[in-house]
Amino acid sequence: MTVADAVQASSRGRAERPGRLNLPPLGFGAAAIGNLYAAVSDAAARETIDAALAAGLAYFDTAPHYGFGLSETRLGEALPANVKVSTKVGRLLRPAPEIDPAAERHGFVDAAPFEPVFDYSYDGVMRSFESSLQRLKRDHVEVLLAHDLGAVTHGEDDAARRREFFGGGYKAMRALRDSGAVGAIGLGVNEWEICDAALDEGDFDVFLLAGRYTLLEQTALDRFLPRCAARDVSIIVGGPFNSGVLVEGVKPGAHYNYGPASTEILDRVRRLEAVCLAHATPLAAAALQFPLAHPQVVSVIPGMSNPAQVRQALAWAAHAIPDALWDDLRAEGLLHPDAPTSTESR
Template sequence: MAVTGSASGTATPADRGRPGHRTVRVGEFSFATAAIGNLRTPDGDLHAEQTVDAAWKSGIRHFDTSPHYGRGRSERRLGRALRGRPRDEYTLSTRAGCVLDPAPDARGRDRADGLAGPAAYRRRRDFSAEGIRRSVEESLNRLGLDRIDLVYLPDPDDRTDQALDHAYPALERLRAEGVIGAIGLAVDRTEQPDHILRDTDLDALLLTGRYTLLDQRGLAGLLPLAAERGVAVVVGGVFNSGLLAAPGPETAFDYAPAHLQLLEQEVELRTVCERYGVPLRAAALRFPFGHPAVARALVGTRSAREVRDAVAMLHCPIPDALWTELKARRLLPAHVPTPKQAG
């Protein structure tokens, strides 16, 4: 599977030069499914199915999940919701090396990492070759699929050597066997992944929270390197945990309380956007696409209404003058690439 391009259907560099890889054009929006795995609050199976159905009806054809979202619950719910959909009309990504060990002695409710629900499994990171294969096989079982289009290796951090020596070669073997279509790296830090990008044949990079209206650290090295290597970038966390979407008294930035400077910056950004009749969340969604390496935005929604709103925001017209003013007011650095208005 080749990592797909933009809504226009053009392929990214990662699409080209890979014999036997399948190109599926799924547009610029990727649906993140942490919420249907009970992110922050419990969610029912029917509600999860309705949310995925709304995404499908809105034209979304890429779905992203992980074994650790609800300890397998997100994968199971997503698999059920997609059952019966034409398999060649959508692509799906998950994480490898995220192992779930049964916890028969677990009692009560678990809210670790914001995931509410029964603690029937213990989550464990395993970047050994055996751990990679086991996690992919278990994901296939939960999803009810015979292949996964894109598998990310998540946040190697202090396991970089193991990721390069064991996890990545195991993913390469699975790609060669046709069990997975493409290999990605998922990170929310910019300090370590450079040499992983240089030393591997990755198809995609999922960069979360580090290329947004409030945080452009990804521009310093990762995005140019991804463009040079032909690695398609998927930008996650475009709202920085909600600050750029629905600010309020308990607004978070990267899952922690937002400090005063960020709150003031959000107000200034929103004021400029309102002057041009553009919702701030629309500008936040569109901003990453100014960089040529960015192929998709990964957005989490927890209801059919939020799905429809996010799709509408992605397609909201944004005049070039808005980006010019943001730079003039030093709300964006002058060197940051910004999207050009269509037409």
């Protein structure tokens, strides 16, 4: 099955996306092959990438932070020149020979012997980008994203990090885009609020928003996504399963937003599951396809760590979802009143 076959159900009749960014609707999130939460061998990572390529996936998202260079290095060894790649800046990798590489650090296990250090300065962004190109074995990338700005990540340092970025790193990203080394620039974050603020500060092509426009969460529709539409800014949706709960469903140990799901979240997921079950649709299929109905969303990038997950993502993307499912979700108050669905896009 090709990716064109896989996304046919979710993209049938969909108008061409606005803006400068042209990405496949289904991409490959490469944090997992950087050993996020569990070790993946070099051979297993290569098998997963090869399975994605064989299936027709042609867009891969990575970052220096993913395995501290490991994800980028593995993609660089495997990807042909004709696929599209996004990577990120905002951290430099400091050699750390003193650490135990097998230990979990920042969620990554058995990763490369480096320690990430935040640096959103002009020189820091340029150094990070140059190192990424070396690991990726490329002379350009289609998308470059400033990684993990925002209050949740930086707490009381948030304002200082923003000043550092807009006074330095943002200018470096503009220069890279102007030179042709980068096709598009933006932020890759878990908070729509920092993206909303960034619209007041600079000229961005795209935001990669992880976990904040999903079947479970749609508050970005109140203000942020309408502003993106007005500015012709594209959206890449990461974390379409909200860290797993929209795949795992209601069960002990289900994960939401990188931690255990709360009772409130599980109650909402239970209601989503019930509607999907009534329409013989896997919850994960509805979750994967839902964001693509929004006119600003150009791609959804679930994480994949083995060939079975590649095949499963393709199957979910290909599942034909009846219009009545979306109607019932809206009637149950589980969709934002302004959330586009396949019903409106046909």
